[in-house]
Amino acid sequence: MTHMLTFSRNRCTGVEQVDDQTIRSYCRLQDTLTDAYVEITARLPDLDITGVKGEIQRGYRETPEPDEFLQKVIGVRIGPGMLEIIKGLLGDSPDYEELGFMVEECCHGVILSLTKGTLLRAPRNTEDRTEFFSAMVKENIRLYNRCAAFAPGSLLVEGITPPE
Amino acid sequence: MLNFSRNKLVSIARKDEDTLLVHGILDDVIYGLEVDATVRISDMTFLSVNGKWNRYTTPECPKALPFLREATGFCINDKNITQKLQKTVGRKGCRHFATILIECCRSVKEAVRIIQWEAIKADHPNLTFEEFVNGEPREASYDSAEEKASPPHIEVREKTVRKDMPDARDSGGQDKTSGGFVIDLHTHTFPASPCSSVSEDDLITEAKRISLDGICLADHNYVWPVSRVEDLIQKHGFPVFRGNEVTTDQGHMLVFGLEKEIRSGGLVKIEELREAVEEADGFMIVAHPFRGFLTFGVGQLGLTVEKAMERPFFKYVDAIEVMNGKVTEKENGFASEVSAALGLPVTGGSDAHEVSEVGLYATRFPDSIKNENDLLNALKSGKGSPLAFRKEKTMV
Numbered sequence: 001m002t003h004m005l006t007f008s009r010n011r012c013t014g015v016e017q018v019d020d021q022t023i024r025s026y027c028r029l030q031d032t033l034t035d036a037y038v039e040i041t042a043r044l045p046d047l048d049i050t051g052v053k054g055e056i057q058r059g060y061r062e063t064p065e066p067d068e069f070l071q072k073v074i075g076v077r078i079g080p081g082m083l084e085i086i087k088g089l090l091g092d093s094p095d096y097e098e099l100g101f102m103v104e105e106c107c108h109g110v111i112l113s114l115t116k117g118t119l120l121r122a123p124r125n126t127e128d129r130t131e132f133f134s135a136m137v138k139e140n141i142r143l144y145n146r147c148a149a150f151a152p153g154s155l156l157v158e159g160i161t162p163p164e
Numbered sequence: 165m166l167n168f169s170r171n172k173l174v175s176i177a178r179k180d181e182d183t184l185l186v187h188g189i190l191d192d193v194i195y196g197l198e199v200d201a202t203v204r205i206s207d208m209t210f211l212s213v214n215g216k217w218n219r220y221t222t223p224e225c226p227k228a229l230p231f232l233r234e235a236t237g238f239c240i241n242d243k244n245i246t247q248k249l250q251k252t253v254g255r256k257g258c259r260h261f262a263t264i265l266i267e268c269c270r271s272v273k274e275a276v277r278i279i280q281w282e283a284i285k286a287d288h289p290n291l292t293f294e295e296f297v298n299g300e301p302r303e304a305s306y307d308s309a310e311e312k313a314s315p316p317h318i319e320v321r322e323k324t325v326r327k328d329m330p331d332a333r334d335s336g337g338q339d340k341t342s343g344g345f346v347i348d349l350h351t352h353t354f355p356a357s358p359c360s361s362v363s364e365d366d367l368i369t370e371a372k373r374i375s376l377d378g379i380c381l382a383d384h385n386y387v388w389p390v391s392r393v394e395d396l397i398q399k400h401g402f403p404v405f406r407g408n409e410v411t412t413d414q415g416h417m418l419v420f421g422l423e424k425e426i427r428s429g430g431l432v433k434i435e436e437l438r439e440a441v442e443e444a445d446g447f448m449i450v451a452h453p454f455r456g457f458l459t460f461g462v463g464q465l466g467l468t469v470e471k472a473m474e475r476p477f478f479k480y481v482d483a484i485e486v487m488n489g490k491v492t493e494k495e496n497g498f499a500s501e502v503s504a505a506l507g508l509p510v511t512g513g514s515d516a517h518e519v520s521e522v523g524l525y526a527t528r529f530p531d532s533i534k535n536e537n538d539l540l541n542a543l544k545s546g547k548g549s550p551l552a553f554r555k556e557k558t559m560v
Contacts, residue, residue, distance in 0.1 A: 006184070007176040007275035011267065013192075015168040023167075031174075033274055033293075045467040046475065060294045075476075076413070080455045084411055088431025101270075111457060113168035116193055118459045119221055126223050133222045136459065140492050143458055147258050148231060149224035156224050 007032045013105050015113040020044070023113070025106040029098065034059045038070070038102035042110055047078040049107075054099050061095040069096055070103065078107045130155050168193050172264060174271040178279070182206050186272060190264040195219060199232065199264050203272050205279065208240040215261055231257030232265075240269045328534040329378070329403035344528040346553060347378040347539070349407065350418060350451065350485065350513025351522060356383035357409075360517040368400045370522045374557065378533060379522070382407035382418055382513070405539050409451060412437055414477040418485065418513070421446030421540045438480040447543045449511055450481045452488040453502070454495045461494055472502045483543065487512030487550040489524035511543075512550025526553040 009031035018024050018041070026039040035058035041051040052073055054066040063069075072089040076082060083104055090100040122132045133156045137143045141160075143150050150157055170192035177185045179202065186201040196218030202211040213235045217226060234252045238245060246266055254262030281296040351367055352360035364381060371379040381388050381404065388406045396404045410417050412434040419437065422444045441448045454472070456462045462472075478484075484503040487496050487510075503510045512525035528549050529542040542548060 003177045003179070003185070005175050006178050006278060007174075007271055009172075009174040009267070009271045009274075011172040013168075013170045014166050016166050031271070031274065032278065045462070045465040045471060047465065060297050062298075077415075079457065081411075081415060085413055085415075085431060088411065089413060109168055109170060112170065112192065112194060114457070114465070115459045116168055117464075119194060122221070130223055133224075140458060140461075142490070142492070146255065146458065148227035148256060149222045149258070151227070151256070154224045154227065156222060 011105065013109040015109045022050075023047075023110055025109045025113075027102040027105040027109070029102060034098065036098060036102065038099060038106060040073075040103060040106045040110075042078055047110065049073050049076050049078065052103065054102065056099070059098075061098070063095050063099070066096070066099055070099060073103055078110050082107055134158070134160070172267050174264075174268050176271055176275040183211070184272060184275060186268050188264040188268045188271075190260060190267075191218070194221060195260045197258075197260060197264065199261065199268065201235075201265070201268060203240065205276060208272070208276070210235050210238050210240070212236055213265070225258065228258035228261060232261055235265060240272050245269055329397055330401045331377075331403070331532065331534075344530050345377045345532050345542075346526050346528045346551070347380055347403075347405065347533065348376055348514050348516070348523050348526040348553070349380045349405075349449075349511055350382050350409070350488065350525075351379055351516045352383055352409075353381060356381070356386045356388070357517070359384070362517065362519050364396060364404075365400075366519050367516065367522055368396060368402055368404060370519045372400060372402050374523045374554065376523050376526060376553065378403035378405060380405040380407045380420075380513070380539075382409045384409050385411060387422070387424070403533070405533075405536055410437055412477075414475075414480075415453070416451040417477075417481065418449040418451050418511075419446055420448075420543060421536065434477055434480050445540075447483070447540055448481050449483045449485050449543075450477055451485045451513075452491050452495070452499075452515065453477070453484060454498050455488070455491045456495050461492070462498065463494070467498075469498075469501050469505050472498070473505055478502075478506055478508070481508070483509040483511050483546075483548075485513060485550075486510040487525035487552065489514040489516065489521055509543075509546040509548065510550055511548055512552075523553045523557075524555075526551055 011027065011029050013027045015023060015025045021044050023042045024039065029036045036056045038054040040049050042048065043050045052070045054070045056063050056066055073086055076085050086100060086103055090096060123129050137150055137157055137160055144157060144160065145151050173189040175187045179185045182205050184203040184205060186203055188199045190197050197215060198218065199213065199215040201213045204211050213232045215229060215232045231253055235249060238248055242248065249262045249265050253265055277297065281293050284296060285291050348371060353362060353364040353367055354360040368379060387408050393404050393406055407418050407420050408422060410419055410432060412432050414434040417437060419441055422441055424440055438448065454462055484499055486499040486503050511527045514521050514524040516522045528551050530547050533539050533542055
């Protein structure tokens with residue numbers, strides 16, 4: 001048996017700031033079975049979704065009017081709890097499941113693009129970098145034990161009292 | 165100019181009749197990482213999972229790698245596979261590794277569809293992939309799909325607990341230094357709230373130990389049956405009230421006096437919930453209205469009090485939770501500023517999901533509260549005031 005690929009997938013998400021108030025985020029999925037595109041626009045400072053469009057250029061599911069289907073997410077604020085709301089609004093039809101997932105990917109992209117702004121301020125040398133991330137945990141204790149880097153025993157949380 | 169980009173690539177090859185080799189790459193502006201996994205086709209389980217970092221942010225990120233192995237044995241067809249990966253690989257290790265593994269799982273499902281179709285096609289050469297898929301049982305797609313099989317709806321439950329409750333202060337509980345009746349209005353128990361890890365008994369025991377006057381079980385989209393709560397009151401000799409944290413299209417709302425339940429996994433429009441609360445003569449509080457992000461605050465987005473006041477949900481609520489144990493002090497402070505500007509009553513609650521979190525925040529009412537009607541009246545009076553209960557208690 002050769003090791004030729006049975007399946008390959010490429011998912012690309014991009015985010016750009018259109019103007020002071022508007023962020024555009026898109027997700028393109030291309031794999032062996034599907035070629036689809038979803039785009040959202042979100043408005044600052046609330047990060048509420050103001051526009052959405054989607055299309056499936058190649059697929060095996062029955063997905064008439066994807067654009068119309070996705071309009072349900074307009075008004076959703078990108079932030080904590082958004083996945084629950086997006087899932088609740090779009091429902092659980094397997095035909096449209098991938099489109100819903102792509103909306104979520106667009107939203108994650110927006111959050112990561114804003115996270116990048118914070119991370120750009122991190123110093124380059126290890127000692128100062130450690131201090132920078134440690135200060136970040138102190139500022140927002142929800143980061144404590146959020147992942148291996150912020151777990152007890154990590155240098156980044158040394159001396160920080162865990163939430164009671 | 166592109167501000168952020170992320171590429172996820174998954175390649176799947178067949179190692180032998182029953183084994184897939186899966187290679188996943190996540191490469192974005194911030195992180196670069198790869199995973200290699202093997203999956204047994206017959207039961208869709210991970211046989212091995214390994215990974216490596218190419219780029220990361222903190223000096224401690226490499227500590228995430230050993231946790232990848234904890235995904236070994238996970239079944240990709242498990243309806244909770246996403247949550248399991250987020251809880252193990254994501255929370256213990258790194259959520260970006262969980263992200264690429266979730267993408268790998270989604271891809272494996274597609275690859276196996278192709279494999280199954282090709283196997284059947286040997287006997288049915290004219291069967292198209294679309295025909296094959298449409299003949300499949302319609303599997304639920306989202307993890308919670310099984311629970312969401314029925315549309316969200318509001319269901320009538322039992323009547324209110326009206327019997328007078330024991331006063332915690334009569335049974336050894338100590339009065340607060342500042343007086344009043346202090347209730348933690350926002351707590352979660354397991355299994356009613358799957359995200360919680362504490363039983364109702366442990367929660368109540370702790371509330372009693374730290375000298376709260378009462379506790380409110382406000383599980384997600386779940387109304388506690390009256391009989392169960394009455395049993396708890398009798399068992400612990402402690403006031404236990406009922407609330408419900410309902411997920412709406414505008415976020416989480418704490419509702420009181422609503423003898424109806426939003427079925428788990430459902431989502432209700434805030435207007436509909438408001439209507440139901442009004443019909444029941446209940447009370448509705450927006451929970452943690454400015455719960456923000458992990459690495460940046462709402463202030464960095466340029467959110468002002470004036471702008472925040474325009475959020476649509478404020479039109480539908482009776483009060484604002486301005487002290488919540490799951491958000492930062494800044495976010496709580498911002499909620500206070502907005503509530504003051506709006507002139508809406510305020511409350512506090514721990515949002516406890518662990519025993520140690522009970523009573524972090526609570527609400528003090530001026531008079532004793534003996535039953536759920538009293539609680540509703542107290543909430544409606546607008547005389548409740550939030551307090552950092554544990555902190556204040558320590559300082560006394």
